[in-house]
Amino acid sequence: MIRLERAVAGSPLLVRLLADLPALGLPDAWIVAGAVAQTAWNQATGRPDGHGIADVDIVYHDAGDLSADGERAAEARARDRFADLTLRLDVKNQARVHLWYPARFGRAIAPYRSTAEAVATYPTTATAIAVRRSDRGLECIAPFGMDDLFGLTVRPNRRLVSEAVYRAKAARWQARWPELRVLPWKPG
Numbered sequence: 001m002i003r004l005e006r007a008v009a010g011s012p013l014l015v016r017l018l019a020d021l022p023a024l025g026l027p028d029a030w031i032v033a034g035a036v037a038q039t040a041w042n043q044a045t046g047r048p049d050g051h052g053i054a055d056v057d058i059v060y061h062d063a064g065d066l067s068a069d070g071e072r073a074a075e076a077r078a079r080d081r082f083a084d085l086t087l088r089l090d091v092k093n094q095a096r097v098h099l100w101y102p103a104r105f106g107r108a109i110a111p112y113r114s115t116a117e118a119v120a121t122y123p124t125t126a127t128a129i130a131v132r133r134s135d136r137g138l139e140c141i142a143p144f145g146m147d148d149l150f151g152l153t154v155r156p157n158r159r160l161v162s163e164a165v166y167r168a169k170a171a172r173w174q175a176r177w178p179e180l181r182v183l184p185w186k187p188g
Helices: 002-009 012-024 034-045 068-081 094-105 115-119 163-176
Strands: 030-032 055-060 088-093 130-134 137-141
Touching: 002 012, 002 034, 002 137, 012 030, 012 034, 012 055, 012 068, 012 130, 030 034, 030 115, 034 055, 034 163, 055 115, 068 088, 088 094, 094 115, 115 130, 115 137
Parallel strands: 055 088
Antiparallel strands: 030 055, 030 130, 130 137
């Protein structure tokens, strides 16, 4: 956890996002996946803060509002709050993923009961990570631990992702961070 705290503290982008995240008023809200992992990769490889980060994923869990309008309103609040950032914000209610997932990925999934449950299905072990600030300090969800994240290892989480999606993500990331060790889809 100390390495993650240092990585976050060394990123003006993440410091800003985490400081203002509570102001969005979203339940069970976290900064997840790429922006967190790629910040760690940038620091490990000596690249500048923000290198290769195309967007910031902000997720929350609100089972009381499964509407697309509610999610769009949350994203609009985030865009307004972070209007000075040049990065795209992707705000998703993890409680409603099961509603659109089959049309996008051709497979039905059960509703997520929490953000933590959703993070455990993210495509790789290194990017299955979420952070937020609380009165207790930095909080983290890392269902696979952080060894792969800080070891620059991209390993598939086969729980939900397809091989094609995994390969595409891994290739895109390795082009930006050639130091990454990308493990094959099938062990062996």
